[in-house]
Amino acid sequence: MDSFEVIQGAGPIVLGQPHGGTYVPGGVQVCLNDNGRALADTDWHIARLFERLLPEATVVRSHVHRYVIDANRDPSGASLYPGQNTTTLVPVTDFDGQPIWQDGKAPDATEIEQRRLAYHAPYHAALEQELARVKAQHGVAILFDCHSIRSRIPFLFEGDLPVFNTGSNLGKTCDARIEDAVHRIAQGSGLPSVLNGRFKGGWTTRHYGQPETGIHAIQMEITQRAYMQESAPWTYDETKANRLRRHLQDMLTSLNELAFSGQLTGESQ
Known part of the structure; x- marks a missing residue:
């Protein structure tokens, strides 16, 4: 199967989806232990959640599971959150800190590099190409990187996460008007939200x-x-999802209007 998929749209927004895939090559599958084979740390149903919220948006999604290689980690292996528990370019544990590989079967540096070249690099080449295409057409491109996670994971953070966790690396990765628009809608939803909390934006957000x-x-x-x-079995709840999708649609629509307003084009000159 193809390791990633691109759905081109005519608008200025690109939806990145690095963690929704569940594909694990056979040679990798046999090295995972029972815990790893459960693929618990998938961004379950993320493609369905965002489907056609903004039909003119471009979508770039990876089909490869993050246990094979994490498309939202620095390819050099550097940590995004020094001093805090996290997972690596090729995870050794799951989000609960439990091993995912059989004893002696975790990939070595050579295999990690092979996976990077086979899966990580092509996904990002496609994402970079789409951002460049969109920017050439509109003078501006907005990458909205789509993720989901369990609410409670003591290994990674204390307590329960808010529903909306918006990250811009403390305002460094986007115009303040983009950050404000997204966070304002999150706050207005009545659902718990935070800006640049535990998750400030992964490598994708910080890189692009x-x-x-x-x-x-x-x-x-x-x-x-x-x-x-x-x-x-990670069941999708249509009633809950439809309520959530309205707020996500408002976010994307607001960003789309902001991109077309001309207020952001000054940065591209």
């Missing part, structure tokens, strides 16, 4: 978000309790 060039990036990490069952 260069407002001075006309390319802006913002990450949205959604807690899964807002649209699905947070344990196996």
